[in-house]
Structure formats: C-alpha cells, structure tokens
Amino acid sequence: MVTKSSILGLIAALAVVLIAVSAVGENVDSQVPKIGTVEESGFSQSCVETGCYTPSILTIKSGTVVTMTNTDPTGVHTFTSGNVDGFDPKPDGMFDSQVLMVGDAYERKFSQKGTFDYYCTLHTWMTGQIIVE
Ligand SMILES: [Cu+2]
Secondary structure, three states, X not given: OOOHHHHHHXXXXXXXXXXXXXXXXXXXXXXXXXXXXXXXXXXOHHHOOOOOEEOOEEEEOOOEEEEEEOOOOOOOEOOEEEEEEOOEEEEEEEEEOOOEOOOOEEEEEEOOOEEEEEEOOOOOOOEEEEEEO
C-alpha cells in the first residue's frame, strides 16, 4: 500500500539524486573560457615563471568561445597564435587579437582539437597555451 509518507520519501530521494547528478555535471564542465593578462606583465619578465597570462594554460572543450581580455591596467597586449623562438616570434596565423587596450577583449571559437600556443607580439616573454579537448 502506498502511503503519503512513502511518496514524500520517494520525492526526497529523487531530489537527492537530481542534486548529485547536477553536481557531477558541473565537475565535468571545462574551465571558464576566459584569459586575462597579468598586471605589469609588459614591464618586466618577472611574470614568466608564474604566467604572464592568467590562466597561462586554459583547457576547454571543442566548440568553446574563449574571451581574451587585456586585464593589465598598465599596458597594451596581444593574443597572437604561434611560438616565440628565443626572442624571434613565429606567428602561425591561426588567430590574432591585434593590440588590445586596457579592458578590450577578443573572442574566438575553438572548434579544432589540439594544443595552441600564443604570445604577445609586444612582449615576447608573454606566452600561453589553449588546450582544446
Ligand atoms: Cu604584452
């Protein structure tokens, strides 16, 4: 026989399951697709060890739009795809934000899986990586 309390118990159990499922779903989500620039990263190379972009390595799922913002109030920067060989920049032409003033942002959708390096054309010690899974 179905009683009122057993129905309530069932609803409570269902709620617990739903909460658990949604919590797992959040864990599966990739990182927030935003990258900024570290304050004063254009003045010295002291940011190199800890990362001149923040985060310096961003992992996302394919199809994600990444917002790249110049969050450094002290300088202008770029997000330019490619590598820096010593101080010799090698842009690969995949993307380029051009020069971003403080607070300006550039958005790009990453559909192709892979590891994509980028740097700042004005300060070639600034390098970062976007990993698309
Ligand atoms: Cu820069």
